[in-house]
Amino acid sequence: MSNTRVNPSAEELAARVERRGEFKNKERGQLPKIFWAEQEPGERVGNIREVPFAYTPMQARAEAVRCLSCKNEPCVSGCPVGVDVPAFLKLVADGDFRGAIRRIKETNLLPAICGRVCPQESQCQENCMVAKVHKDLGFAVSVGKIEAFLADWEREEGGVELPPVGAETGRRVAVIGAGPSGLACAGDLRRFGHEAVVFEAFHKAGGVLVYGIPEFRLPKDIVQAEVDNLERMGVRFEFDTIVGQTFTLDELFEEGFDAVYVATGAGLPYFVNIPGEDANGVYSANEYLTRANLMGAYRFPEEDTPVLRRDDVAVLGGGNVAMDAARTALRLGAKRVYLVYRRSREEMPARLEEVHHAEEEGVEFRMLSAPVEILTGSDGWVRALRVQRCELGEPDEKGRRRPMPIEGAYEELPVQIVIEAIGNGPNPLIPKTTRGLTTTRHGTLVVEEATMMTTRKGVFAGGDIVAGASTVILAMGHGRKAAGAIDAYLKAEAAGLPKPV
Amino acid sequence: MFPIILKETLGENVTLFEVEAPRVARRHRAGQFVMVRPHTASERIPLTIADVDKERGTITLVVQAVGKTTIEMTGEFEEGDEFSNVAGPLGNPTHIGVPGKPDDFRGVVACVAGGIGAAPMLPIARAFRDAGHEVVTVLGARRKDLIVFEDRLGSVSSELLVCTDDGSYGQKGFVTDVLRGLIERRRAAGGDVDVAIAIGPPLMMKFCSKTTEPYRVPTLVSLNTIMVDGTGMCGGCRVMVGGAARYVCVDGPEFDGHQVDFDGMMRRQAMYKPEEAASLARYREKNHTCRLEVPSAAAERTS
Numbered sequence A: 001m002s003n004t005r006v007n008p009s010a011e012e013l014a015a016r017v018e019r020r021g022e023f024k025n026k027e028r029g030q031l032p033k034i035f036w037a038e039q040e041p042g043e044r045v046g047n048i049r050e051v052p053f054a055y056t057p058m059q060a061r062a063e064a065v066r067c068l069s070c071k072n073e074p075c076v077s078g079c080p081v082g083v084d085v086p087a088f089l090k091l092v093a094d095g096d097f098r099g100a101i102r103r104i105k106e107t108n109l110l111p112a113i114c115g116r117v118c119p120q121e122s123q124c125q126e127n128c129m130v131a132k133v134h135k136d137l138g139f140a141v142s143v144g145k146i147e148a149f150l151a152d153w154e155r156e157e158g159g160v161e162l163p164p165v166g167a168e169t170g171r172r173v174a175v176i177g178a179g180p181s182g183l184a185c186a187g188d189l190r191r192f193g194h195e196a197v198v199f200e201a202f203h204k205a206g207g208v209l210v211y212g213i214p215e216f217r218l219p220k221d222i223v224q225a226e227v228d229n230l231e232r233m234g235v236r237f238e239f240d241t242i243v244g245q246t247f248t249l250d251e252l253f254e255e256g257f258d259a260v261y262v263a264t265g266a267g268l269p270y271f272v273n274i275p276g277e278d279a280n281g282v283y284s285a286n287e288y289l290t291r292a293n294l295m296g297a298y299r300f301p302e303e304d305t306p307v308l309r310r311d312d313v314a315v316l317g318g319g320n321v322a323m324d325a326a327r328t329a330l331r332l333g334a335k336r337v338y339l340v341y342r343r344s345r346e347e348m349p350a351r352l353e354e355v356h357h358a359e360e361e362g363v364e365f366r367m368l369s370a371p372v373e374i375l376t377g378s379d380g381w382v383r384a385l386r387v388q389r390c391e392l393g394e395p396d397e398k399g400r401r402r403p404m405p406i407e408g409a410y411e412e413l414p415v416q417i418v419i420e421a422i423g424n425g426p427n428p429l430i431p432k433t434t435r436g437l438t439t440t441r442h443g444t445l446v447v448e449e450a451t452m453m454t455t456r457k458g459v460f461a462g463g464d465i466v467a468g469a470s471t472v473i474l475a476m477g478h479g480r481k482a483a484g485a486i487d488a489y490l491k492a493e494a495a496g497l498p499k500p501v
Numbered sequence B: 001m002f003p004i005i006l007k008e009t010l011g012e013n014v015t016l017f018e019v020e021a022p023r024v025a026r027r028h029r030a031g032q033f034v035m036v037r038p039h040t041a042s043e044r045i046p047l048t049i050a051d052v053d054k055e056r057g058t059i060t061l062v063v064q065a066v067g068k069t070t071i072e073m074t075g076e077f078e079e080g081d082e083f084s085n086v087a088g089p090l091g092n093p094t095h096i097g098v099p100g101k102p103d104d105f106r107g108v109v110a111c112v113a114g115g116i117g118a119a120p121m122l123p124i125a126r127a128f129r130d131a132g133h134e135v136v137t138v139l140g141a142r143r144k145d146l147i148v149f150e151d152r153l154g155s156v157s158s159e160l161l162v163c164t165d166d167g168s169y170g171q172k173g174f175v176t177d178v179l180r181g182l183i184e185r186r187r188a189a190g191g192d193v194d195v196a197i198a199i200g201p202p203l204m205m206k207f208c209s210k211t212t213e214p215y216r217v218p219t220l221v222s223l224n225t226i227m228v229d230g231t232g233m234c235g236g237c238r239v240m241v242g243g244a245a246r247y248v249c250v251d252g253p254e255f256d257g258h259q260v261d262f263d264g265m266m267r268r269q270a271m272y273k274p275e276e277a278a279s280l281a282r283y284r285e286k287n288h289t290c291r292l293e294v295p296s297a298a299a300e301r302t303s
């Protein structure tokens, strides 16, 4: 057995697939992982196209053959929505792609998206037995890549199967926010036969999937295809509507909505709070990415929204958003991009694949470095970032070792742009303008865990407005859970029963 | 889509649009703004609402053609055309009252409008008038043909003082001179100016604030910074007020003029100057060739 990346020939792939029923577990666990092809780093920083290429059908099948169908299914318990991973992998190995995608969609409505943006290495792939055999997490069965392959296959094949829409109940539900949580909720509401109207502040549906996550990681036509599917299921979208401003939540009830799902996301960027943040050239990652992605500044001047392009850029943070910003900066022509993070590499919350891609593309990691000041020229533009070197101190309550600044150990990074990707707070607009909603001290909405109902009757909430900064899949899980609870709530109401609270 | 039901030229490069946006019209209160994305490749730009007609479900926007987006808007969008997106109303409504005084206090409000700042001033002046305050309006511009909304502002003011920098209309001088004169005059007569509101170019608001400071007249300014979303999610609109970063879109748009770092704000507003110039040059060039080929270029617009 070896952990080197091999590229089996077409014959080898076919042979493996052919023998798929015959492998003993020992042999199966040692089958080489099938790696997908990727755009070369040097080439891809010059475009915004997706980095990994999809599996070929034969590659996907051969990779799925590696699954050991473990009895205790650690992958299923690792998945926030409990996708039946071994079952769909078996179908893939057998070449029944249609059956496999159906299987996934029983629990996950947006596989093309999740296959690309889920942190698989800390979810389904984290406890994969195959990885244990190889003693390397990177050698787990590529659940995410196979999932994305299936969704793409279905879309390209045509005839994407929509979940059946339930008989119309005449009940109306307003969904606030067209991000992953709202979309998932709206889809399920239609399955139950309720009317679903999604109110979105921006001019496009997708939330963080369109304003935040860049094209090279999640192509926007994939998101649009999912949104189109929801529209075909009868979900209605109302853009340019900011609940709390365009109308209040109370008015939605007055207008005849029977329930509301609040999924407004984490839309309030944090700044580090160091001197110089007012300088020209300092961005929140939200702004930088929104300009580049949603507003199309990649294509400026074909599209009107500009974004600064400079040679040297510093990105603050260690999460996916920081990676996205750093890699976007490269694609916008930066020659040198620093990623400045207070802790060490092991603590970086970003997906492994993103860290790996960023590194391959030449992003310079400055670990254990705390930003202390943004230095500006007399013109008020950024000229450097001053960082202080840190060392790891005692573990904190969460067991994470705290970075301790080393006295006098300063360094100046000459940069013209600083992008802060240190996190977002929940959007305060709805709590601020709605009666009866209780918030936590972090500003997130308090909900009943089992139902996602807020402290106000008929108002449900999920995604980042409840969980703080979380993942796409968890937000979608909330949306689906809430849709189920809303259905139960409306049914109880219709039957004149006390509503389940 | 948001249909344009009326387009009117108010002055040199200044155009009024009445746009169908019933939801915005219904909720609008004085001082609020909308984010407009004229067509699908446009920027999102903040425009303060100059008037609403709740019955017709329309809002009035006054646009000065200064950059690519506004030149395109005023030049190519006609009655019957539509803006792709109009989102709002955004920002906090103006507090109709005198800072530091009880709510039932009725006083004298100086509404100081520079250039097209006259348009967003109208609903504010009207709201103060309707609440029983005395409204004195100072309306200024560089020259006569940049004076807009004179009659409308006049109709809600007890006194309307017009001035131009070059003396081509009204008194010759800056709004700051007129404002100072007003305060002095009112005080000499035993009265006062209880609050001033300044809306106009940043420099004008800066100097209005400087003018009122020694008189300790509370002064509100309505800021219009670069924005992307207008809902608090990007921080691009931030401005330093009293030493702290504030978001114009959700914390404003009105702030205490004596606390605002206008120089910093103007510096940030110039952040995309080269990009804006390039965009405009490219547009002009394209538009020029386009007009040579197609005589009715405006009719060819596809957005």
Ligand code: FES
Pocket (backbone or CB within 6 Å): B226, B227, B228, B229, B230, B231, B232, B233, B234, B235, B236, B237, B238, B247, B248, B249, B250
């Ligand atoms: S415009 Fe984005 S936060 Fe104000």
